[in-house]
Amino acid sequence: xxxxxxxxxxxxxxxxxxxxxxxxxxxxxxxxxxxxxxxxxxxxxxxxxxxxxxxxxxxxxxxxxxxxxxxxxxxxxxxxxxxxxxxxxxxxxxxxxxxxxxxxxxxxxxxxxxxxxxxxxxxxxxxxxxxxxxxxxxxxxxxxxxxxxxxxxxxxxxxxxxxxxxxxxxxxxxxxxxxxxxxxxxxxxxxxxxxxxxxxxxxxxxxxxxxxxxxxxxxxxxxxxxxxxxxxxxxxxxxxxxxxxxxxxxxxxxxxxxxxxxxxxxxxxxxxxxxxxxxxxxxxxxxxxxxxxxxxxxxxxxxxxxxxxxxxxxxxxxxxxxxxxxxxxxxxxxxxxxxxxxxxxxxxxxxxxxxxxxxxxxxxxxxxxxxxxxxxxxxxxxxxxxxxxxxxxxxxxxxxxxxxxxxxxxxxxxxxxxxxxxxxxxxxxxxxxxxxxxxxxxxxxxxxxxxxxxxxxxxxxxxxxxxxxxxxxxxxxxxxxxxxxxxxxxxxxxxxxxxxxxxxxxxxxxxxxxxxxxxxxxxxxxxxxxxxxxxxxxxxxxxxxxxxxxxxxxxxxxxxxxxxxxxxxxxxxxxxxxxxxxxxxxxxxxxxxxxxxxxxxxxxxxxxxxxxxxxxxxxxxxxxxxxxxxxxxxxxxxxxxxxxxxxxxxxxx
Numbered sequence: 001x002x003x004x005x006x007x008x009x010x011x012x013x014x015x016x017x018x019x020x021x022x023x024x025x026x027x028x029x030x031x032x033x034x035x036x037x038x039x040x041x042x043x044x045x046x047x048x049x050x051x052x053x054x055x056x057x058x059x060x061x062x063x064x065x066x067x068x069x070x071x072x073x074x075x076x077x078x079x080x081x082x083x084x085x086x087x088x089x090x091x092x093x094x095x096x097x098x099x100x101x102x103x104x105x106x107x108x109x110x111x112x113x114x115x116x117x118x119x120x121x122x123x124x125x126x127x128x129x130x131x132x133x134x135x136x137x138x139x140x141x142x143x144x145x146x147x148x149x150x151x152x153x154x155x156x157x158x159x160x161x162x163x164x165x166x167x168x169x170x171x172x173x174x175x176x177x178x179x180x181x182x183x184x185x186x187x188x189x190x191x192x193x194x195x196x197x198x199x200x201x202x203x204x205x206x207x208x209x210x211x212x213x214x215x216x217x218x219x220x221x222x223x224x225x226x227x228x229x230x231x232x233x234x235x236x237x238x239x240x241x242x243x244x245x246x247x248x249x250x251x252x253x254x255x256x257x258x259x260x261x262x263x264x265x266x267x268x269x270x271x272x273x274x275x276x277x278x279x280x281x282x283x284x285x286x287x288x289x290x291x292x293x294x295x296x297x298x299x300x301x302x303x304x305x306x307x308x309x310x311x312x313x314x315x316x317x318x319x320x321x322x323x324x325x326x327x328x329x330x331x332x333x334x335x336x337x338x339x340x341x342x343x344x345x346x347x348x349x350x351x352x353x354x355x356x357x358x359x360x361x362x363x364x365x366x367x368x369x370x371x372x373x374x375x376x377x378x379x380x381x382x383x384x385x386x387x388x389x390x391x392x393x394x395x396x397x398x399x400x401x402x403x404x405x406x407x408x409x410x411x412x413x414x415x416x417x418x419x420x421x422x423x424x425x426x427x428x429x430x431x432x433x434x435x436x437x438x439x440x441x442x443x444x445x446x447x448x449x450x451x452x453x454x455x456x457x458x459x460x461x462x463x464x465x466x467x468x469x470x471x472x473x474x475x476x477x478x479x480x481x482x483x484x485x486x487x488x489x490x491x492x493x494x495x496x497x498x499x500x501x502x503x504x505x506x507x508x509x510x511x512x513x514x515x516x517x518x519x520x521x522x523x524x525x526x527x528x529x530x531x532x533x534x535x536x537x538x539x540x541x542x543x544x545x546x547x548x549x550x551x552x553x554x555x556x557x558x559x560x561x562x563x564x565x566x567x568x569x570x571x572x573x574x575x576x577x578x579x580x581x582x583x584x585x586x587x588x589x590x591x592x593x594x595x596x597x598x599x600x601x602x603x604x605x606x607x608x609x610x611x612x613x614x615x616x617x618x619x620x621x622x623x624x625x626x627x628x629x630x631x632x633x634x635x636x637x638x639x640x641x642x643x644x645x646x647x648x649x650x651x652x653x
Contacts (some may be wrong), residue, residue: 001213017282049081051653054544056091056563056572061529065623068523068558068579071602071643075574077650081138093575093600095645096147096180096192099131100637103180103195109644110151112176114254121167126158129643130175132603135212136585137220138190140592142276145182145190148220149585149644150209151175151491160635170249174205177222177272179280180644188595198272203284205254207246207266210310211295211439211537214587216302217325219273223293225310226267232373234404241470264367264419268383269296269305271327284361288319289332289355289421292399299449299486299502303330306449306484306504308437313397313424313459314452315432318352320500322383327361332417334430335504337470345456345480345509346473352503353430354492356417363418376412376420379407392562395467397433401458403467426468429493433459433471436479439538439586441547443566449484449504450547452535456480478515478527478555481535481547482507512564517555524612527555532562534573538588542564543653544590548574548598550583554609559583561600561647574598575647578638579620581605585644591652598647606639630634 057076062068077089097103099110110130112120120128130151131409137148154163164171181194200206210225233240250261267290273281288296294308303321316337321330332355337348362553380388382405389395393407399422408427410417416424426432453460456476463469488501513535516528527533537550545567551559561575561583577583585601606624608617624638631637 018396027258049083049085051079051543052082053080053567054078054546054653055080055461055565055568055570056574058572059574059576061560061573062558062576062579065619066638067576068620069624069627069638070580071575071577073296073575073647075572079651079653081204089650091574091647093645094189094647094648096182096190097195097644099151099642099644100129100640101192103192109178109180109195110176110642111197112151112154112173113197114174114256115205115640116256117197117199120173120253122157123166124157124159128154128157128173129640130154130173131156131640133601133607133642133644134584134603135222136587136599136601136644137212137214137272138587138589138592138597138599139214139218139220139274141218141274144276144278145184146274146278147180147182147192147644148222148274149178149180149601150212150222151178152210152225152603153208155607156635156639158631158635158640159633160639170253172208172227172249174250174254175207175209177206177209179272179274179278181278184593184595190597190646190648195219198280198282200270200282200463203270203282204261204265205250206270207250209270210293211308211584211586213295213297213440215271216300217296218557219271221296222270222272223295223300224266224268224270225292225294226290227292231403234373234377234379234406234567235400235402262367262370264290264371267291269293284305285327285360286367287329287358287360287418288327289317289417290419291315294438295440297442299442299500300444301500301502304500305552305591306440306451308440308451309422309434310436310438310568312400312435313432314399314434314437315422315430316350316434316437316504317421317425318500318504320498327360328359330358332421333498334425334428336429337431337433337507339470339472340506340508342473344511345476345482345514346460346471347473347506347508349426349506350484350504352490352492352498353428354494354496354498355421355424355428356414358414358418362414366415366419371415371419376409376416378407378409379425386625387587394427396423397459397467398426400424418504418527431468431470433463433466433468435460438552439550443540443547444542446566447486447502448501449486450538450540451482451484451507452479452538452549453482454479454534454536454552472592476515477517478531478533478553479535479547480509480515481513481532481538482509483513510564510569512569515555520611523557524609524616525555525557526611527553529556530573532560535580537584539586539588541588541590544588548586550586550600552582552584555610555611557612561586561598561604571617575600577602577606580607580609582640594652595648596650596652600647601642601644603642605638605642
C-alpha cells in the first residue's frame with residue numbers, strides 16, 4: 001500500500017469525529033475497538049498515502065423544464081493516491097442560507113441598509129432585499145468560522161418590477177456585505193448560526209460589490225464595480241445620465257440627503273478584517289487605482305495584485321506594493337498588448353507602463369478634498385476645437401465605445417493615475433481594449449495568472465478608426481479564460497525595474513477554455529453546451545491542481561460551474577444553476593478541519609437570456625410559480641430567492 005497503517009488508542013467518540021470525513025479511505029482497514037481498564041478504546045488505522053491527483057465526472061446539462069429550474073450536481077470526485085489506489089466521493093450541493101432567510105431572526109440576509117444601519121424599504125414600504133449574492137470568503141479566525149458575502153445589486157423589487165426600470169426608483173441601490181457565523185458539523189455540513197451586515201459607514205458605504213478574494217493574511221478583499229459613478233462629462237450623454245442617477249441614489253438613499261456622494265470615493269478594492277470576537281474593520285484601498293473592479297487577487301508574494309476590470313474598453317492593471325503584506329504604498333501599472341495571434345482566442349506579449357507611485361493617505365486626502373475630473377483633465381470635442389490634436393488633447397476610448405478628447409493638466413499625474421486610472425493609462429499608451437475582464441486566479445507552481453474575459457468582442461476585435469487598436473482577435477461571443485505567464489526581472493516603459501517576480505509577459509488561451517459560438521439550439525443556447533461560455537468567477541486549487549470556473553452567460557440557458565485540471569487538460573461540468581441565474585461566490589478550501597469545500601452561490605434566477613423561445617420562458621415561469629411559490633404580489637419566489645452555498649462531499653487534501 002506504500003504507507004503502512006499504525007494503531008493509536010483514542011476514545012471512540014473522538015475517533016468517529018476525526019474519522020468521519022475519511023471513512024471511505026479507511027474502509028480497506030479494520031477499526032479495532034475494545035475495553036481496557038473499563039474504558040472503551042479504539043485502535044484507529046491512519047492511512048497516510050499521498051494524494052497524487054483528482055478528477056471529476058461531468059454533471060449533464062439539463063434537458064427538461066424541471067432540471068432547468070434546479071441547482072444541482074451529480075458529479076463524482078475520484079481521488080488518486082500514491083499507492084495507486086483511488087476513492088470516489090459523490091458531490092453534493094448544499095445551501096447555507098437563502099437571501100430571504102432571516103438568519104438573525106430580524107432581517108432578511110440580503111437586506112440593504114443606510115448609513116445609520118437602518119433597513120431600506122421601497123416605494124411600497126417593502127424591504128429592499130438583493131437577490132444577487134456574489135463573493136464568498138469563508139475564513140477561520142481562531143477557532144471560529146466566518147463567512148463574508150457580497151450582495152452585488154438589486155434586480156427585482158417585491159412587486160415584481162425591475163428595479164432599474166421602476167418609476168421614481170433608482171438605477172443602482174447602495175449595497176451591502178454580510179458577515180455570517182458558521183458552524184461546521186461533524187459530518188462537514190456548514191450551518192449559518194448568526195448574521196449581521198458589515199458596517200461601511202466609516203468609508204461612505206459601498207457600491208456594487210462584485211467578486212472578491214482572500215488575502216495571504218486571512219482577510220477578505222472585496223471590490224466595487226463602479227459602473228454608474230465612473231463616468232464624467234467627457235463621456236457620452238447616456239453615461240452622464242447613469243452618473244447622475246447613481247450619485248442621486250447614494251446621496252438620497254444611503255446618506256438620506258444629509259451628504260452628497262463623492263464619485264471618487266467609489267470604485268476601490270475593499271478589505272474586511274474579522275476579529276476573533278466577530279467585529280470587523282473595513283478599509284478602502286484608495287491607492288490601488290480606480291476602475292470597474294470585478295476582482296483583485298494578490299499573488300503568492302503578498303505584494304503583487306492583478307485586477308479584473310469589468311467593462312467595455314478596459315485595461316489590465318497590476319499593483320506592486322513596496323512591502324510584503326502591506327498595501328498602503330506601491331506602484332500601479334497597466335499592460336500594453338503586442339499581438340502574436342488573433343486566432344484561437346488570441347495571444348500577445350505583455351509589457352508594462354508605470355502609471356505612478358503613491359500611498360493610501362495621500363490619495364484619500366485628494367478624495368476628502370473633493371477633487372474633480374476638471375481638476376485633473378481638460379476636455380473638448382472636434383466640434384468645439386478642430387485643432388484638438390495640436391493643442392495637446394489625446395483621443396481615447398475608455399470605459400465605453402465612444403471617443404473622448406482629454407488633456408492632463410500640469411502636475412496631475414498622481415491623481416490621474418490613481419483616480420482616473422483607465423484614462424491616464426490610455427494617455428500613456430497602455431492597452432484599453434479589453435472587454436469584460438472578470439475573475440483572476442493564480443497557479444503558484446506553474447507561475448500562471450488566469451484571467452476571465454466574458455466576451456471576446458468590441459475593443460478586442462479590429463475596430464474601424466479606433467483611437468488605438470492593439471488587440472485584433474477573432475470575435476467569440478462565448479468568451480475565454482486566458483493564462484498569463486509571469487516572471488521576474490522585468491522593466492517598465494522607462495527602463496526601471498518592476499520589483500515583482502509575478503510580472504506577466506505572455507497571454508493566451510488554453511484550448512479547453514475557449515468558448516464556442518453556435519446557432520441557437522432548441523432551448524436557446526447560442527454557445528456550445530459542453531464548453532465554457534462567458535467565464536466569470538475563477539479560483540485555483542493548488543492541491544487539486546484544478547481551475548474552477550463559474551459562468552455569467554448570456555449565451556447558455558443554464559449557467560454552469562466547471563473544473564479544469566491544468567495537468568491533464570480535462571474539463572468537467574460540476575454544477576448547473578437555476579435557469580437565468582449566474583454562478584457566483586467561488587472559493588475553494590482544500591482542507592478545512594478535514595473537509596474540502598467549493599463555495600458557490602447563484603444570483604438573479606429568471607433573468608432569461610434573449611435567445612430563449614418565448615414559449616419556453618412562459619413554461620418555466622408557470623412551473624417556477626408552482627414549484628417555488630409566489631409572494632403577496634404574485635411575484636415568483638424563484639426571482640426573489642438566491643442561495644449562498646457550497647459543493648461538499650470531499651475529504652480535505
